[in-house]
Every structure is written in C-alpha cells, then in structure tokens.
Amino acid sequence: MSDQxxxxxxxxxxxxxxxxLANNDVVFSVRAGEIHALVGENGAGKSTLMNIxxxxxxxxxxEILINGKQAHITGPRDAISLGIGMVHQxxxxxxxxxxxxxxxxxxxxxxxxxxxxxxxxxKEINDLTKKYGLAxxxxxxxxxxxxxxxxRAEIVKVLYRGASIxxxxxxxxxxxxxxxxxxxxxxxxxxxxGKTIIFISHKLKEVLDISDRITxxxxxxxxxxLTTKETNEEAIATLMVGREVLLxxxxxxxxxxAVVMKVENVTANSDQGVPALKGxxxxxxxxxxxxxxxxxxxxxxxxxxxxxGTRKTTGGHILLGERDITTYDARTERDAGxxxxxxxxxxxxxxxxxxxxENSILGRERSPKFSWRNVVLKLVAIRDWARRxxxxxxxxxxxxxxxxxxxxxxxxxxxxxxxxxASKPKVLLAAQPTRGVDIGAIExxxxxIVAERxxxxxxxxxxxxxxxxxSLSDRIAVMYEGRxxxxxDPDTPEERLGLLMTGGGTRxxxxx
Amino acid sequence: MTALxxxxxxLFTANLWxxxxxxxVLLLLPALGGVISERSGVVNIAMxxxxxxxxxxxxxxxxxxxxxWLATGVAMLSGALMASIHAIVSIRFRADQIVSGIAIxxxxxxxxxxxxxxxxxxxxxxxxxxxxxxxNINVPGLDQIPFFGKVLFQQNVIVYVALILLVLMHxxxxxxxxxxxxxxxxxxxxxxxxxxxxxxAIRYGAVITxxxxxxxxxxxxxxxxxxxxxxxxxxxxxxxxxxxxxFGKWTPFGAFVACLIFGLGQAIYDxxxxxxxxxxxxxxxxxxxxxxxxxxxxxxxxxxxADGLPYVAGSE
Numbered sequence: 001m002s003d004q005x006x007x008x009x010x011x012x013x014x015x016x017x018x019x020x021l022a023n024n025d026v027v028f029s030v031r032a033g034e035i036h037a038l039v040g041e042n043g044a045g046k047s048t049l050m051n052i053x054x055x056x057x058x059x060x061x062x063e064i065l066i067n068g069k070q071a072h073i074t075g076p077r078d079a080i081s082l083g084i085g086m087v088h089q090x091x092x093x094x095x096x097x098x099x100x101x102x103x104x105x106x107x108x109x110x111x112x113x114x115x116x117x118x119x120x121x122x123k124e125i126n127d128l129t130k131k132y133g134l135a136x137x138x139x140x141x142x143x144x145x146x147x148x149x150x151x152r153a154e155i156v157k158v159l160y161r162g163a164s165i166x167x168x169x170x171x172x173x174x175x176x177x178x179x180x181x182x183x184x185x186x187x188x189x190x191x192x193x194g195k196t197i198i199f200i201s202h203k204l205k206e207v208l209d210i211s212d213r214i215t216x217x218x219x220x221x222x223x224x225x226l227t228t229k230e231t232n233e234e235a236i237a238t239l240m241v242g243r244e245v246l247l248x249x250x251x252x253x254x255x256x257x258a259v260v261m262k263v264e265n266v267t268a269n270s271d272q273g274v275p276a277l278k279g280x281x282x283x284x285x286x287x288x289x290x291x292x293x294x295x296x297x298x299x300x301x302x303x304x305x306x307x308x309g310t311r312k313t314t315g316g317h318i319l320l321g322e323r324d325i326t327t328y329d330a331r332t333e334r335d336a337g338x339x340x341x342x343x344x345x346x347x348x349x350x351x352x353x354x355x356x357x358e359n360s361i362l363g364r365e366r367s368p369k370f371s372w373r374n375v376v377l378k379l380v381a382i383r384d385w386a387r388r389x390x391x392x393x394x395x396x397x398x399x400x401x402x403x404x405x406x407x408x409x410x411x412x413x414x415x416x417x418x419x420x421x422a423s424k425p426k427v428l429l430a431a432q433p434t435r436g437v438d439i440g441a442i443e444x445x446x447x448x449i450v451a452e453r454x455x456x457x458x459x460x461x462x463x464x465x466x467x468x469x470x471s472l473s474d475r476i477a478v479m480y481e482g483r484x485x486x487x488x489d490p491d492t493p494e495e496r497l498g499l500l501m502t503g504g505g506t507r508x509x510x511x512x
Numbered sequence: 513m514t515a516l517x518x519x520x521x522x523l524f525t526a527n528l529w530x531x532x533x534x535x536x537v538l539l540l541l542p543a544l545g546g547v548i549s550e551r552s553g554v555v556n557i558a559m560x561x562x563x564x565x566x567x568x569x570x571x572x573x574x575x576x577x578x579x580x581w582l583a584t585g586v587a588m589l590s591g592a593l594m595a596s597i598h599a600i601v602s603i604r605f606r607a608d609q610i611v612s613g614i615a616i617x618x619x620x621x622x623x624x625x626x627x628x629x630x631x632x633x634x635x636x637x638x639x640x641x642x643x644x645x646x647x648n649i650n651v652p653g654l655d656q657i658p659f660f661g662k663v664l665f666q667q668n669v670i671v672y673v674a675l676i677l678l679v680l681m682h683x684x685x686x687x688x689x690x691x692x693x694x695x696x697x698x699x700x701x702x703x704x705x706x707x708x709x710x711x712x713a714i715r716y717g718a719v720i721t722x723x724x725x726x727x728x729x730x731x732x733x734x735x736x737x738x739x740x741x742x743x744x745x746x747x748x749x750x751x752x753x754x755x756x757x758x759f760g761k762w763t764p765f766g767a768f769v770a771c772l773i774f775g776l777g778q779a780i781y782d783x784x785x786x787x788x789x790x791x792x793x794x795x796x797x798x799x800x801x802x803x804x805x806x807x808x809x810x811x812x813x814x815x816x817x818a819d820g821l822p823y824v825a826g827s828e
Contacts, residue, residue, distance in 0.1 A: 056706070056825065077708040092703035094696055096817075105696050106707030114688040157707075 005068065007032040007165050007196040008053065013062035015048055022048040023059065024220040030165070032067070035187060035197045037207040037228070040217035041240055041438035042409060046200050047089075049217070050167050054086045055079040066165075080106075085163025087154045089170040089200075095143030100125055102142050103157045128156055132193070134186065148179035155186065166190065167198045172206055176295050177466065177498035184210050202240075202439075204233045205467075216240055241439050251450045254474040257286030260458040261307075261427050266316035266326075268306050276302040278482035279316070284427065289449065289459040291473030291490070293466055295501050299482040300462045301343060304431045307460070308340035309333035320426070334363055339425035341416055343432040343462070345409075349416040352405040356397060357386035359404050360419050393418035394444060410441030417445055421452055428452055431462045446472060466497060518787040519780060526662040528779050533663060534737065535782075536768070536775030537674040541729035542753035543760070543767040544674075544681050545722030550762060551685060552718035553698035555820040557613035558598050559726045560750025561620030562591040566730025568624040571637055571741040580646055584731040591727020592720050594620060599719035603712055606822035617750070625743045637741050646670055646736035670732040677725070681764040694718055698816035701823040711823050726750065755802040761813045774798045 008030040015023040022045045030036040040046045051057040053064065055073040064071045066082045073079050079086075093102050100121045109120040125138045134152050142150065151171060158166055168187075172180045187197055187210060201207050207214060208228060216224040216239040224239045237245050261284040270276035276299045284290055294300050305311035307318065309330040318326045320336055328336065342348040350359050361370050361382055370385070371377050386400040395414045397407060404412055413433070420428065430449060434442040449472060453459050463469050469476055476488045478500040486500050522528050542559035549556035570587035574580060598616055602609040628637060649672065651665040685691040694714055696704040701711045729749075734741050752774050753767075760766025777798040784791040 054706075075708075076706050080708055086706065088702075088706065092700065092706045094699045094703055094817075096699060097692075097696070101692060102703075105692065105704065106709050108689045108692060110689050114690055116687060116689050116692055 005032045006030065006065065007067055008198070009065040009068075010049070010053065011063050011065070013049065013052060013059050013064075015052065015057065015059045017048075021220045023052070023062075026062070026217070026220070026222050028215055028222065030196060030198055031213070032196050033191060033194060034212040035191055035199055035210055037199045037201060037211035037214045038217065039201060039204070039207055039214060039236060039240060041202065041440075042436060043219075043438070044217040044240070045220040046217055047169065050086065050169060050198070050200060053079065054084060054167065080161050080163070083162060083164040084167065085158030085161055085165070086167040087151065087158060087169065087171060089173065091150055091154055093142050093150055093153065095141070097142055098138065099136055099140050099142055099145065099153050100138035102153060103138070103160050105157075107161060124160065125156065128159055132156075132159065132186070132189065147174045148176070148182065151175070151179075151183070152186075164194070165196045165198070167200070169200045170202070171199070172201065172203060174296070174464075176501055177494055178502060180206065203467075204236050207236070208233065218242055237439060245439055245443055249446050249450065249471040251472075252454070254288045254453065256288040256474070257456065259283045260286050260321065261460075262317075262319040263307070264317045264319070266303075266306060266318060267314045268302050268311055269314060270302055275314075276482050277306065277313075280479075280482070280484055281316075282477055282484060282487070284458045284460055286458050287453055287456045288474045289453050289461055289472055291461045291463065291469035291476045292479055292484075293463075293469045293476050293497055293501060294479035296464050298479045298501075300479055301431065302482075303479070304340070304343070304429050304460075304462055307333075307427075307429055308338065308342070330363075334423070337424075337426035339420035339423050339428050341420050341428070341430045341433050343435065345412050345416055350404045350412060353403055355401045355403055356390065356395065356407070356415055357382050357400045359415055360386040360389050360400075362419065364419075364423065389415075389418040389422055392422075393448070408438075410437040413437050413441060413445065417448060421448060425457060428457050428459045430459060432464060433461070434468065435464070466494060470494070470497075518789075522780065522783055522787065526659045528776075528783060529659075529663040530666065531782060532772065532776040532779035534668060534671055534775070535778040536771040537668075537671045538729055538733060538737065539749055539753045539756055539771040539774055540674050540678065540768055541732070542722075542726045542750050543756045543771055544677060544764055545725035546754055546757040547760075547762055547764055547767055548681065548685070548694065548718045548725075549722040550757065550819050551698045551816055552694050552715045553701060553816060553818040553821065553823070554599070554602055554715050554719050555609040555613065556595075556598065556719065556722050557610060557751070557754055558594065558616040558620075559722065559729075559753050560746055560748065561613075561617035562594045562723050562726035563730040563733070563750050564617075564620045564624055564744070564746045565594050566591040566727030567734035567745055568627065568730070568741050569727075570731035570734045572627075572631070574644060574735050575637065578644055580644055580735060583735055584646065584728065587731035587734075588724045588727035591725075591730060592723035595720050595723025595726070596716075598723075599716050602822065603715050603719070606824070609820050609822075621744055624741070628741065628743065639739055642739075644735075645739055646732065668732070668736050670728070670736055673728075678764050678768055685764065695816070698818055701818055701821075705823075705825060711825075715823075752798060752802060758813050758815075762815060773801060777801060 006029050010026065010028040013023050013026040026049055028049060038046050048057060052059050055075045055078050064073060071082055103125055104121045109117040111117040122138045125136065129136050134156055136149065136152060136156060142153065171183060175183060191197060199211055211228045214226040214228055214236065215222055216226065216236060218240060263280055263282050266277055266280045267275060268277040280303060292300055302311060306313055309328045313326055317324060325333060325336055346352060365371055366374050370382055383400060390397060390400055393414045395411050397411060404415065434445050449459060461469065461472055470490055473490050476490055476492065477484045478486045478488065478497060480501060480503050488497065542563055545559055546556050566587035569590040570583045573586035574583035594616055598612050601607045601612045646669055648668050655661045655665040685695065693704065693709050697709065697711050697714045705711050733745065756767045756770035756774060759770035781791065781794040781797065784794050
C-alpha cells in the first residue's frame with residue numbers, strides 16, 4: 001500500500017455534530033488512478049467525510065494529505081485548487097441557466113471590463129467534451145436536459161476546474177440502467193486518462209462492478225477496507241449493517257384472488273397542468289403485489305396521487321370492487337379502504353413537529369376509537385394505540401411523545417407504514433416505501449409488505465429502484481410517458497425492463 | 513365620457529409625459545434596488561423605509577452644508593445604512609426577511625418623525641433656495657426636438673442618472689461575470705458556494721446597493737421634486753416599486769415599463785384639475801393597477817428560486 005502514491009490520505013478525522021459523532025477517527029485513503037468506493041448506510045458518515053474533503057465542513061481534528069502533501073482545506077475554493085472536484089447527489093445546477101453558464105460558474109472567461117465571454121466559454125466546453133467524449137450542447141437550457149445529461153454537465157463542470165480527484169456522491173440514484181452503464185464507461189475512461197475517482201453508493205452490485213477497492217463505514221467509523229476482487233455483496237452488507245442481512249426478499253408465490261381495484265383509461269394533469277397520465281388501465285387483485293417500474297417523472301407519482309384521492313382525474317374511471325371511486329377525495333378513499341404510503345414522507349407522510357402518537361392517527365382522528373363525537377381526542381386510547389404500533393413495527397424511539405422530526409429516516413418511514421397497514425386496508429398504495437432508508441429498515445418494510453400481501457391485501461408498489469420492484473412484485477407494469485407500456489413477469493431481465501422504461505422494446509399484447 | 517376625453521387629450525401633451533417620466537424615475541430607483549437584492553436571493557420590501565430615510569437626511573445635510581451633491585451622497589449612505597441592518601438581520605441572523613423589511617419601514621417612519629421634532633421642533637423642514645436643489649438640465653439641441661425634447665431632455669439631473677443606471681443594471685445582471693454570480697446566488701446558493709463563490713459577500717453587496725439606490729430616490733424626492741421633508745412623504749412609493757419589480761419579472765427594463773405605467777397614473781392624477789373626475793378615484797389608479805399585476809393578469813412572474821431563503825453553508 002505504501003509503495004503506491006496516495007491521491008487522498010485522510011488521517012484520524014473526527015467531527016462531532018450535536019448529539020452525533022459523525023466521524024470518529026476515520027482513516028481513509030485513495031490510491032492515485034483507482035476507483036474507490038465508499039459505502040455505508042444513511043448516517044454512517046460518508047457524506048460528512050466527503051464534505052470535509054471538499055471543504056464544506058471543517059473537522060474537529062485530524063489531517064488531510066493530498067498527493068502526499070499536507071493540505072489545509074478551509075472551503076470549496078481550496079479543494080478546487082488542490083484538484084478535488086465533487087459531483088453532488090443533489091445536482092448543483094441552476095435550471096434557468098444555460099449548460100455553458102453552469103459549467104463556467106465561478107471560473108468564467110471574461111472579455112473587456114467584466115463581460116461574460118460566451119464565445120470562449122463555448123469553445124472551452126467543446127474542447128473538453130471532445131477530449132473526454134462527453135457530448136453536450138453548451139447553449140441548451142439546463143432545466144430542459146434529461147437527468148443523465150445534467151449529470152454529465154456536472155462531471156464536465158468538475159473537469160473544467162481541472163479536477164484530478166473526482167468525488168461522485170450516489171451518482172446512479174437518479175439514472176436508468178442504460179444511463180448507469182454509460183456513466184460507468186465514462187468513469188473508466190476518466191481513470192484511463194489519469195483521474196482518481198471516489199464513488200459513494202449504497203448499491204452494492206454497482207460498487208462491485210465499478211470499483212477497485214472499497215471502504216465501508218458504519219456509525220461514523222471505518223469498519224472495513226476491502227479489495228473488490230476479493231469480496232462479495234453479502235460480506236459488504238454484513239459490514240455495513242453490523243449483522244447478517246437478508247438481501248433477497250423471502251416470499252412464497254402469490255395467490256391472487258378477485259379483482260379489487262380496476263383502473264380504466266385514467267388521465268390526469270401534472271402540477272404544471274400538462275397531461276401526466278395519458279390513459280392508464282390495469283387491474284389489481286387481492287393478495288398480489290403489482291410493481292410499477294419506470295424512470296421517475298413518467299407519471300408514477302401522479303398515478304399514486306390520483307388513486308389516493310389527492311389529485312383530480314381528467315378522465316377515466318377507478319373502481320374499488322363495484323364502487324366507482326373516481327371522484328373520491330383523500331378522506332373518502334381512506335374510509336373506503338385505500339391506504340397510502342406517500343413518496344415524500346417528510347412533506348406528505350408526516351407532520352414533522354407532531355409526536356409519534358399524533359402522527360399515528362393522522363387521517364383516522366375522526367374514528368370513534370380515537371375521538372369522542374369527532375370533537376375531543378381520546379388521548380389514552382391514542383397513546384395505547386401508538387405504543388402498540390411502535391412495538392409491532394419496531395420503531396426505534398425512546399418514547400411515543402418524541403416529535404417525528406427527531407426520528408431517523410427509517411424510523412419515520414416505519415411510523416407511516418405502521419399507520420397505513422394497521423388500518424387493515426383493501427388496497428395498499430406504496431410509493432417509494434424504502435427511499436432513503438437504511439438496509440435494516442428496508443429489510444423490515446419489505447417483509448411487512450409481503451406479509452400484507454399474504455393476508456390478502458392488494459398492493460400497488462412504485463419504486464425508482466428497479467431491484468426493489470423486481471424482488472417484491474408478482475407482476476411488473478412498466479410506465480413510460482404517462483402510459484403503462486407493458487406488463488411483465490418479475491423475472492424479466494433487467495435489460496428488457498430498462499429498454500421498456502426508456503420507450504424502447506417490443507410491447508406486449510394486451511397492455512395499453 | 514368627458515372624463516375619458518379629457519384624459520385622451522391629456523395623453524397628447526408633452527407636459528404630462530415629462531411629469532410621468534419624472535414620477536417613474538422616483539419608482540425606478542428603488543425598483544432597481546429591489547431587483548438586484550432579490551436577484552441575489554434576499555427579499556427586500558424595505559425600499560420604502562430606506563427611501564424615507566434618504567429623503568430625511570438629504571434635507572438635513574442640505575440645510576447644514578448647502579451642498580446638494582453632498583446631501584445626495586449623505587442620503588445614499590443613510591439608505592445603505594438602513595439596508596445593512598436588513599442585510600445583517602436576514603443574512604447573518606437568517607431572520608424572516610419580510611418581517612425584517614416591515615420592521616425597517618416602521619422604524620424609518622418613526623425615526624424620521626422623531627428626529628424632525630427633536631432637531632427642528634417642527635413638522636416639516638426644508639425650504640432652501642431654488643439654486644440649492646438638484647438642478648434641471650436641458651440637453652442643448654436635443655431639448656428642442658418637438659414633443660420628445662421636452663419629455664426626454666428637459667428633466668432633472670437624477671432622471672438622466674436613473675436612466676443610465678437602468679442600462680448599467682441590465683448589463684451588470686445579464687452580461688457580466690459578477691451578474692452571473694449574483695443570479696447564481698439567488699437561484700441556487702449551494703451551487704454557487706460549491707463553485708467557489710462567496711454567497712454572503714454577494715448578498716451583502718446586493719442588499720446594500722439597494723439601499724444606495726433607494727437613498728438616491730429619497731434625495732430626488734426631497735431636494736429635487738419637492739423642497740421639503742414631510743413625515744411619510746414617500747407615500748408608499750417603495751411598495752409600488754416592489755410591485756413594479758414583480759410586474760417586470762425581476763428585470764430592470766421590465767420594472768422600468770411598470771414604473772412608467774405607474775408614473776403615468778401619478779401624472780394623470782396630478783393633472784386632475786383639468787379632468788372632470790374625482791381625484792380620489794384617480795389616485796386609486798396606480799394601486800388598482802398594482803392589484804391587477806399581483807393577481808397575475810399580466811402573466812405569471814417567477815421569482816429567483818432561492819429568493820427569501822437564508823443560506824447556511826454546508827447544508828443541503
């Protein structure tokens with residue numbers, strides 16, 4: 001190890017946040033010219049460590065060596081001048097600016113007193129994109145670009161600043177399988193031309209595919225330095241979680257019963273008023289999980305909201321059993337037996353400043369179980385109820401009076417899952433049920449969803465994680481541009497699903 | 513019908529348009545201040561207070577030193593001082609920017625009334641010789657052009673300054689490197705920060721610039737248009753400037769067009785003696801227009817994405 005030049009050498013990094021030791025004597029080193037994966041669950045301290053390297057956060061103690069030299073990084077400017085570039089998980093792009101302006105920002109070419117030199121900017125970008133084979137139109141508006149190209153712009157932005165060490169924070173989270181493949185080709189080319197890459201991810205398959213070495217973090221500490229060739233998915237997952245985890249979902253074959261929900265040619269508009277659903281039809285049966293695969297923004301969110309009663313349809317019908325529930329609002333849907341796990345748990349799923357107990361009856365506060373004559377809350381009954389749910393659904397919290405805001409993402413999600421499942425629904429709508437949740441909680445939520453199915457509930461699942469859709473679903477509906485383009489078996493190869501998700505592939509008979 | 517006829521007749525007189533342009537400039541300066549402040553991501557509704565402060569100190573300095581240029585400079589500085597309070601409260605302490613703006617407006621109204629009474633013991637002050645006011649300048653030659661000469665080239669010096677500032681502000685925001693950075697800070701401060709741009713410095717600069725511009729407008733009002741300081745003499749112009757800024761979609765020229773419309777309303781009102789319609793009805797005109805604008809009847813106006821959001825370094 002010592003005979004090879006270290007591009008990054010972070011020694012005994014320590015950083016305390018109120019209540020959490022985010023980095024506890026972290027030792028992290030990256031060899032020049034390698035792809036080094038940094039893995040760990042949410043809150044393990046990966047982002048803190050990388051933000052320290054990029055100068056956004058200052059460590060309490062520890063030292064950093066870049067290319068063998070002691071470095072004092074007090075801000076992104078120092079990091080940039082040391083040749084460190086970061087592609088953030090949430091893109092640092094300005095939608096109303098052009099691609100060129102976004103790339104140049106902070107190091108703009110000027111003419112005259114201080115005039116932005118558009119011509120020179122265009123030329124510099126074209127030179128760069130040609131050199132690395134990353135085609136981009138500098139004059140296009142950033143907000144009009146697909147996510148894959150936005151990410152490409154982020155990479156070019158970093159290269160333009162002369163970075164030799166690239167940090168990529170969860171770069172594949174927003175990409176389709178095809179885009180991910182393209183990204184990996186780009187990354188390998190970059191390494192060939194002498195760059196060093198730090199790849200942060202929680203998708204272990206990808207980590208094994210792309211990296212040379214792996215550093216695993218758990219609860220602020222480094223718990224393993226691994227060589228990719230000598231390890232496997234299970235070993236990494238065990239290190240990440242601290243115990244053995246079940247990566248595969250364990251489930252029996254489904255026993256689908258009668259049709260519970262029938263969606264016929266439903267159309268609806270997005271928030272911007274443009275058609276988001278262009279005629280969606282499907283049937284959902286008792287005791288099955290129908291998964292919806294698709295690149296985000298193809299109407300999945302709108303579909304779930306329409307079914308949950310929080311978005312109006314512009315046409316078509318939704319039948320629950322024999323009842324037409326097309327015009328039902330959220331309250332009547334809920335009363336009719338439709339439960340909804342929304343994709344945005346902090347914005348839609350919970351009232352963050354409310355306690356767990358209060359959150360556990362949201363939407364059911366009118367039930368005689370929880371209120372007297374719909375006016376006075378029965379606090380004792382509510383507390384008992386909340387305590388039961390917390391126990392049954394393994395919500396890790398000191399008391400039920402804790403504000404939802406103070407729970408971890410996984411525990412917040414468990415509160416919602418508990419509330420929705422405990423209502424004994426006929427139909428369970430689960431939108432991104434495990435987004436941003438750690439592996440332990442994912443495992444738990446998956447088990448509960450399957451258990452719910454086995455009890456006869458009809459489950460409709462939307463997830464941006466193709467792996468999740470494939471492992472949970474009994475049937476997979478692929479959505480593209482507001483339509484269901486095909487209904488597939490869960491063992492359909494990833495390549496075919498990826499193709500369908502981007503509008504390619506042959507469509508199956510019978511799917512509208 | 514006669515009222516409409518009167519107004520139509522009025523619209524063809526150069527006098528009306530000359531007055532309209534001067535009234536528009538009084539709104540344009542604070543509106544430009546609002547544009548640069550909000551483009552950097554700091555909501556600024558304190559132009560009213562900064563303008564009022566500027567008006568007061570312009571008169572005080574003019575009475576003390578009998579130098580109108582020095583007085584104008586003092587007015588701008590006093591506006592900038594008020595603005596820096598808003599900047600510190602909203603950037604450093606991340607307080608609610610609307611509340612801070614309202615506080616400054618109320619504070620300015622109280623402070624100026626208090627100081628007038630304290631220093632001079634009277635309600636209104638001013639009244640220096642005509643030669644000690646901001647001068648009107650006729651541009652030789654050009655001022656003889658029929659109609660346009662009177663409207664464009666027989667104006668107060670501040671009108672010319674404001675029109676130059678209008679062009680400069682447009683160039684600054686949309687053609688220069690600094691402008692690109694100001695807008696990036698207002699759209700996505702995290703992105704700007706990670707690109708190595710000093711978010712706080714840019715926001716302080718932008719807010720203080722809005723104070724300088726509003727102070728200049730105050731000076732124009734107190735020692736240009738009139739020759740006195742009267743409590744609350746800004747009379748809501750800072751707020752109308754705010755509406756003009758929104759009307760103009762946060763662009764200098766857009767705001768200018770809005771200011772012209774409001775200025776025209778003001779000029780028609782000032783000429784009410786020759787129109788046979790209630791002056792009170794006419795005085796509502798600019799405000800009615802403001803409401804129409806804010807209701808979105810002239811197309812949706814989208815503010816900078818990070819307008820009003822305090823920035824904490826290192827957060828997402």
